Amino acid sequence: MPIVLIVAEQQPDGNLRKASLNAISAGKQLADKAGAELHLVLLGKEPAKVADELKGSGAKVVHLGAAPELEHYLAETYAPAIAALAQELKADYVGMASTAQGKDLMPRVAARLKSAMATDITAINGSGADLTFTRPMWAGNVFAEVKLTTPVKVFTVRATEFAAAAGGQGAAEVKTFAPKVEASKTKFVDFKEVKSARPELTEARVVISGGRGTKGDFKEIEALADDLGAAVGASRAVCDAGWVPNDLQVGQTGKVVAPALYIAAGISGAIQHLAGMKSSKTIVAINKDAEAPIFQVADYGIVADLFKVLPELRQELAKLK
Amino acid sequence: MFSSLQETPPARRSQAVKILVTAKRVEDPESKIKVKPDGTGIVQEGLKYKINPFDEIGVEEGLRLIAKHDPKGEVVVVSIGGKEVQEQLRHALAMGAHRAVWVNHTGPLDQLAIAGLIQKVTEKEKPDLVILGKQSIDDDQNQVGQYLAEFLGWGQATFASKVESLESEAEKNKVPAVTLTADGKAVRVVREVDNGLATVECQLPAVVTTDLRLNQPRYASLPGIMKAKSKPIEELTPAKLGVDVTPTIQVLKLSSPPARKAGIKVPDVATLVDKLHNEAKVV
Numbered sequence: 001m002p003i004v005l006i007v008a009e010q011q012p013d014g015n016l017r018k019a020s021l022n023a024i025s026a027g028k029q030l031a032d033k034a035g036a037e038l039h040l041v042l043l044g045k046e047p048a049k050v051a052d053e054l055k056g057s058g059a060k061v062v063h064l065g066a067a068p069e070l071e072h073y074l075a076e077t078y079a080p081a082i083a084a085l086a087q088e089l090k091a092d093y094v095g096m097a098s099t100a101q102g103k104d105l106m107p108r109v110a111a112r113l114k115s116a117m118a119t120d121i122t123a124i125n126g127s128g129a130d131l132t133f134t135r136p137m138w139a140g141n142v143f144a145e146v147k148l149t150t151p152v153k154v155f156t157v158r159a160t161e162f163a164a165a166a167g168g169q170g171a172a173e174v175k176t177f178a179p180k181v182e183a184s185k186t187k188f189v190d191f192k193e194v195k196s197a198r199p200e201l202t203e204a205r206v207v208i209s210g211g212r213g214t215k216g217d218f219k220e221i222e223a224l225a226d227d228l229g230a231a232v233g234a235s236r237a238v239c240d241a242g243w244v245p246n247d248l249q250v251g252q253t254g255k256v257v258a259p260a261l262y263i264a265a266g267i268s269g270a271i272q273h274l275a276g277m278k279s280s281k282t283i284v285a286i287n288k289d290a291e292a293p294i295f296q297v298a299d300y301g302i303v304a305d306l307f308k309v310l311p312e313l314r315q316e317l318a319k320l321k
Numbered sequence: 322m323f324s325s326l327q328e329t330p331p332a333r334r335s336q337a338v339k340i341l342v343t344a345k346r347v348e349d350p351e352s353k354i355k356v357k358p359d360g361t362g363i364v365q366e367g368l369k370y371k372i373n374p375f376d377e378i379g380v381e382e383g384l385r386l387i388a389k390h391d392p393k394g395e396v397v398v399v400s401i402g403g404k405e406v407q408e409q410l411r412h413a414l415a416m417g418a419h420r421a422v423w424v425n426h427t428g429p430l431d432q433l434a435i436a437g438l439i440q441k442v443t444e445k446e447k448p449d450l451v452i453l454g455k456q457s458i459d460d461d462q463n464q465v466g467q468y469l470a471e472f473l474g475w476g477q478a479t480f481a482s483k484v485e486s487l488e489s490e491a492e493k494n495k496v497p498a499v500t501l502t503a504d505g506k507a508v509r510v511v512r513e514v515d516n517g518l519a520t521v522e523c524q525l526p527a528v529v530t531t532d533l534r535l536n537q538p539r540y541a542s543l544p545g546i547m548k549a550k551s552k553p554i555e556e557l558t559p560a561k562l563g564v565d566v567t568p569t570i571q572v573l574k575l576s577s578p579p580a581r582k583a584g585i586k587v588p589d590v591a592t593l594v595d596k597l598h599n600e601a602k603v604v
Contacts, residue, residue: 107467186476
């Protein structure tokens with residue numbers, strides 16, 4: 001039986017990265033269409049920590065590979081171990097969420113497996129030998145249907161396009177294995193986390209983003225975000241200007257979000273930014289410039305100063321409660 | 322194409338630091354990209370082309386590294402494509418790169434082939450460091466640097482970025498995100514990852530890919546442009562490099578993303594909240 005192998009990711013804090021659950025549900029869809037069996041793999045110093053979460057996510061087997069050398073993620077130590085497992089299982093497909101780690105790791109795995117790879121897939125089409133992936137190109141202005149013709153096919157999953165795999169689907173068999181750890185020419189030095197009390201940008205139900213129109217003043221945006229339990233995002237311009245940390249950037253070169261509600265305050269709506277938020281369910285634009293391109297994708301737009309609109313919005317929303 | 326996967330990397334030169342950088346020709350990021358009605362490609366008319374912005378950042382970083390660590394060092398720029406890519410090579414030369422390698426090939430290429438070609442150029446040039454953009458803004462694949470590192474058996478540091486702002490006054494004084502270590506045997510790189518910044522150190526030779534905020538590329542000066550005209554461009558082909566470039570990714574069809582239905586402008590905040598609550602039901 002063909003095998004789909006999905007790589008799960010443990011965050012530096014030891015928890016499962018939530019995007020892994022979206023990749024697992026893409027893997028499940030792929031396994032159904034390819035008539036394949038779904039396997040998961042997790043590497044780390046203590047991968048067993050998140051085994052329970054993976055067990056109920058609908059896979060047939062969860063492979064846990066533990067080694068002290070795998071404490072800090074490095075492509076050079078993780079890629080050979082995953083490629084070796086894929087070869088041992090004779091996996092036909094190897095995939096992972098399109099996180100920073102997924103993007104760093106999977107091409108290296110693909111290179112080892114001499115495989116073609118599709119980045120950021122948004123859909124899986126057809127079945128069996130006619131199976132294809134859909135993926136965005138040119139900052140999401142074009143969608144391409146692609147067929148990988150190498151024996152093993154590697155991909156990363158755009159998490160916002162697949163629902164998170166739900167629990168309670170019967171327990172997977174958990175197998176531990178000793179990953180083959182190769183020497184690495186790269187060593188981990190440190191990791192500096194950007195801490196936030198707000199939800200993760202890519203997982204939030206509501207995202208409020210600020211652009212150049214904020215002139216660097218995010219107070220009103222943060223206040224509204226706190227009222228709504230929302231995540232704060234930003235356009236490339238404000239990250240480049242150093243007004244907010246880089247990891248808040250929404251866009252082609254930043255994060256891709258698809259929340260239920262996206263509020264763009266003082267953002268003109270450049271192609272680059274739209275690539276990261278166009279799939280949001282409802283989009284609200286607040287901008288002084290009535291001609292701003294953001295109004296072309298916004299469900300609701302207000303042509304006004306964001307510093308007037310945002311406090312009013314908080315008051316009106318408070319009335320609903 | 323994969324021949325050197327398990328072999329030792331080529332011996333490094335003991336002399337000047339040598340950096341290989343890439344310069345892919347892509348549609349100008351400001352262009353409006355439209356799909357042809359039959360889905361076989363994009364509409365070419367009226368498009369402008371330039372060096373991939375992430376590659377331009379790579380050229381800049383190569384020049385900065387040389388300036389800082391070894392003024393006698395060399396930056397070699399490589400591009401793959403038809404003769405039109407010489408425009409992008411000349412642009413990199415005008416920025417200050419020393420010479421160029423042009424892999425003459427027309428027709429589709431996938432990332433396996435591109436990485437295979439750059440691998441052969443790397444083995445020929447024996448640089449200390451290869452710097453590529455993290456992704457090209459046309460296919461958005463974000464793969465070639467990683468494939469290349471694996472083919473060469475080298476370390477990789479992807480998404481090299483910076484902590485501080487580019488515009489800040491402190492730009493000149495801050496610690497750069499890509500530095501050669503004091504002994505010149507490794508490169509230390511600050512990487513932009515989910516939820517923060519990770520720092521790694523790769524033994525040289527190594528592969529680095531650039532993220533957006535790594536640096537602000539310089540403009541090509543007029544003397545630079547004049548000088549670039551006399552800098553050498555070496556011509557190679559996939560056949561000369563011995564790389565099979567038959568694509569392993571078939572692009573069956575291109576399509577436009579589904580258009581969002583036209584929205585409305587609301588006169589005031591009360592109406593907005595009413596719509597969000599009663600119509601969209603998101604608050």
